[in-house]
Amino acid sequence: MNSMASPSGHSVSHQVTKGSSSNLAIAFFPLPREKRSAMTALYAFCRCVDDIADNVDVAIEERKNLLKEWQQNIRSACADASFSSHLPVIAELTPWIHRYQLSFEDFNDLIEGMEMDLHLNRYSTWKDLEAYCYRVASTVGLLSIRIFGYQVPSARRYAFHLGQALQLTNILRDIRDDAMLQRIYLPLELLSQLDISETEVIECRIPKAKLADLVEKMSAVASKHYQMAREALSPLDRPNMIASEMMANLYWRLLKKIKSQPQDLLRPEKIRLSKATKISVIMQSVIFHRWSLRNLSYGSFGDLEPSKR
Known part of the structure; x- marks a missing residue:
């Protein structure tokens, strides 16, 4: 499948992904080439709509209009494989939408989650926060497992719970950054x-x-969601989920680090994993994948001592 090239010779989606500091990009490398390209296009879409929602230099009404434009384009892309979007990332994503039967409903829920950030900056209850996390994170998981491939329906529960777990980890890590934007994603009831x-x-x-x-x-x-994700993943589907399992391990270790040094959350320097930790997680995930073993290293705080790295 051909994709549009940027002046550097790489697809626009590749450039968007490469320019991001997200751990998601790291998780793509073990995937077969076709699935890696599909995930790169999907991630670029998610990154672009997220950047639109977070761009405080642009008026809210204009951001709404931009998200509406992306929503209309992705709807057309899902409906018609021959649709040629003027938005390069969607143009690159369109063939993969039809190759892997990606659902417009999931894309739409994701965009609605981004729209929530434009008019909501507080969540009263855990239930309210769960609905938000579903839209901005679990939907990405549901789209991703279609690309990875799965046989057992419980993979959808895996995607739901892992999305919740990763987003709650993000919320903790980003307390300070969100506060600077006058946003609080911590449940007010808590x-x-x-x-x-x-x-x-x-x-x-x-x-x-x-x-x-x-x-x-x-x-x-968050730990409960990590546990439920792990329990929902069938041995039949585990070999295909190397990228998501790598993400689970990376974010689990990030959560452990946050838990071991909560005072650092309010400091200007964001809590991050060291390169050594990331390399260790990557190697471990590849080894578990190669031997089709169940990865037991996330979901229980009793598995390892709190990380100091």
Whole structure:
């Protein structure tokens, strides 16, 4: 399948993915070439709509219009394999949509999640937050497993729970960055339970003990989703899920690091995994995949000592 090339000779989707610091790009490398290209196009789509929603230099109404344009184009791309979008990333994604039967419903839910960021900056309950995480993260998982390939229906539960787990990990890591945008993705009912005010979150001055409690509570919910994802993944489908399992391991270790040093969440420097840790996770995932073994290294805080790396 041909894709549009940027001046550098690479597809636009490749350039978008390469320019991102996301761990997702790392997870694509073990995939067969065709699936890697499809995932690169899918990731570029997700990255672009996310960037539109987060671009505070553009008026909200204009961002709404841009998301609507992407929504209309992806609808047309899903409906007609011959559709030629003027948006290069969608043009590159279109053949893969039909090769892997990607669902417009999932794309639409994803865009609706991005639209939520334009008019919602608080989530009252865990249920409200789960609905948001479904739209912006679980949908990506549901699209991805179609590309990876699966036989057992429980793979959809795997995608749902892993999406929830990864997004909750992101929410914890990005507390400070979101506060700078006047956004709070922590459930307000949890803040009330812990006697943490919205002002303390926005001003990044949550008392140390309360911050530790907050991380403990959020980590417990994320951990449950990691566990449920692992339990939902059938041995029949495990060999195809190397990329998502790599993501699960990377983000699990990130969550463990956050849990071990919660005070760092409010500092300017974002908590990250070291290159050594990432390489270790990649190698471990490849080995488990090669020997078709079940990866037991995420989902239980008792599996390893808290990471200090």
